[in-house]
Amino acid sequence: MLNRNDIFQTLDMINKRHLDIRTITMGISLMDCADRDIEVCCQKIYDKITRCAKDLVRVGEDIEKEFGIPIVNKRISVTPIALVAAACEADSYVPIAKTLDEAARSCGVNFIGGFSALVQKGCTASDWKLIRSIPEAMAVTERVCASVNVGSTKAGINMDAVAEMGRIIKQTAEITSDRDGLGCAKLVVFANAVEDNPFMAGAFHGVGEPECVLNVGVSGPGVVYHALQSVKGQPFDVVAETIKKTAFQITRMGQIVGKEASERLGIPFGIVDLSLAPTPAVGDSVARILEEMGLETVGTHGTTAALALLNDAVKKGGVMASNHVGGLSGAFIPVSEDEGMIAAAEGGTLVLDKLEAMTCVCSVGLDMIAVPGDTSAATISAIIADEAAIGMINTKTTAVRIIPAPGKVVGDRVEMGGLLGSAPVMPVHAEASDLFVARGGRIPAPIQSLKN
Amino acid sequence: MKAIVTVVGKDQVGIIASVCNQLAQYNVNVLDISQTVMQGYFTMMMVVDVSACTVELAQLCGIMEETGKAKGLSIRVQREDIFDAMHRI
Structure with missing residues (x-):
């Protein structure tokens, strides 16, 4: 049997000590959205995200009420876009960032992570395209978060990518200078990035993860x-x-x-x-x-x-x-x-x-x-x-x-x-x-x- | 399914009556009540059975919260699981 001290201790934590669930983040694999045509790819991405996550916010809010604990954020992470978009015949991945933004808005989540590239050992052509799309993507979207993994214990540090990320961060700050460089707050450079991180801005849905998962x-x-x-x-x-x-x-x-x-x-x-x-x-x-x-x-x-x-x-x-x-x-x-x-x-x-x-x-x-x-x-x-x-x-x-x-x-x-x-x-x-x-x-x- | 109802606020006549009335209206059965008044502040904890509740639990939480607000009380209905999880291994 629960005693009243336990119950009031829990209530105190929630009411007075800011105890909350910071985020429930749905990880969605976009591997099956690859296409040569970037417009088709975007459509597949939008459809899949809005299908998988359509109930995320409602379920989060229901649980919040029933348990009496705030769930501050409901969010989505997706497969690193540099992998999903590799098949696209396009020079820039900004259209995909816009698609992610729209999908996030339609699901009611405040951030979507996964405009990402994993380049700890080297960059593919697609990785470079993604990295160079980051400044504009951060400027024209509101909810998309980007991350780039530039090093790991097993691979060492890709210093070419490190040098490029310095320039990318500067460009992102300049292109969002009207908002004090806010774009950079949605951009993380990692070493040893984890595949199941639910926290923004660094969340992405790793390749070793299942089709859809909740973290x-x-x-x-x-x-x-x-x-x-x-x-x-x-x-x-x-x-x-x-x-x-x-x-x-x-x-x-x-x-x-x-x-x-x-x-x-x-x-x-x-x-x-x-x-x-x-x-x-x-x-x-x-x-x-x-x-x-x-x-x-x-x-x-x-x-x-x-x-x-x-x-x-x-x-x-x-x-x-x-x-x-x-x-x-x-x-x-x-x-x-x-x-x-x-x-x-x-x-x-x-x-x-x-x-x-x-x-x-x-x-x-x-x-x-x-x-x-x-x-x-x-x-x-x-x-x-x-x-x-x-x-x-x-x-x-x-x-x-x-x-x-x-x-x-x-x-x-x-x-x-x-x-x-x-x-x-x-x-x-x-x-x-x-x-x-x-x-x-x-x-x-x-x-x-x-x-x- | 069991839920915990907690009521905190300035003591006044009829708190238990109104909370129980409201719960009964939605077919919620009261299993246990523990209540005290500390320095003029009323605190009550109830264990209730919401299996046969006539509305969704999330809805009941909202209704009870509103009931409380009207009387200057904080009334919370929460599933028992969350307290169990925190205080039992």
Whole structure:
């Protein structure tokens, strides 16, 4: 029998601590939509997405009501378009991006991911076409998210693609300069990208995935923060144990919602991604969890250790709560989407170099970071290369989502709106990396033994 | 199927009566009630059986929420599964 404390604890988490299901994401394979004629391909894509996902939003809303837990986003991820469109005789994939946008709008989802290419070892002709379509695609669509995987532990880093992505990010910022470079907020550069990630902007439906699948992303930094307030001053063993227990409860919520949704939609349940994903709302911040561990401001000495503990404890607690855990699972540290990170970046304590160190132990990477508009493409490529190297060597996913905000300088603020929040423009090193990036070629895959 | 009804708000005459009346109207059977008043605040938790409910559960949730709003109360109806999932291994 349930006791009233348990029940009111759950209600408290939802009502006061921002506990929610961040996203239910339907992954749809578009492999069968390939066609020589791009118009036919677009039609097949539109038909398939709107057929598979027509009930997604309604089912999500029903479950929200019955369980009394908010499901903030309903989203769709698709097979990387560079694969689907490879057969098309076309120079640009922008029409496909527009089709994805229309399909997303007609299904009522706010983002659709998968305008993607996987180029960790090399680029096909189709991969290049997709990559070069990104700036325009990001400008003319509202809901489409793009991602490019430029490196992996098994393949090394494709430095030609890294160099190109620096230029693509700059172009995307310029072409969307009327919206402070918002296009870049929908573009992620990965190393070791995962195939079942439900979170945007990096979600795509990998080639090893089934026809159609439902993945769930949970959230809950506010719940963890609140739990840690009750163990002030206690040793880290207690801290880790508290986070584990909380992560277990949060993940169970994701598991039950995912199971129910997949049954109602008649598709298999994929994974729960047990990430701590912050929002700009006060009380829903990962930075404040780290500060609760005893740091005056996030970004000061000790931050990396605190984040390492948090990330690991979240995984340990969540793994037992779900029968399949996957995606990015861990703690996200997006600057613009986290009220505590924004404050620390504005105060100057949190700098890019410290963030880079933090990405060695968190679940993703340099996320939602605004840099000055005059940052060169080569510098952005070099930032991507650094991040990809961390992912490659540590056998983890890393990502870069960076906004070189046109016309903005250090001290300015970039407003993205909604869940994307607002990002203070952070300084980058002025010294050039041009010759480094211009070399091109591949950084070889790392050795997997002799670890030290 | 069981659901949990929670009612929180400023204490006043007739809260239980109106909640139970409303539930009875939709053929929802009350299995257990636990209620207390803390510092003038009324909190109640009910376990109810909604198997024979005459409306969809999602609809019932909306109706009860509206009923609560009219009296300045927060009334939530949620499937029991979610609490079980969180608090039972």
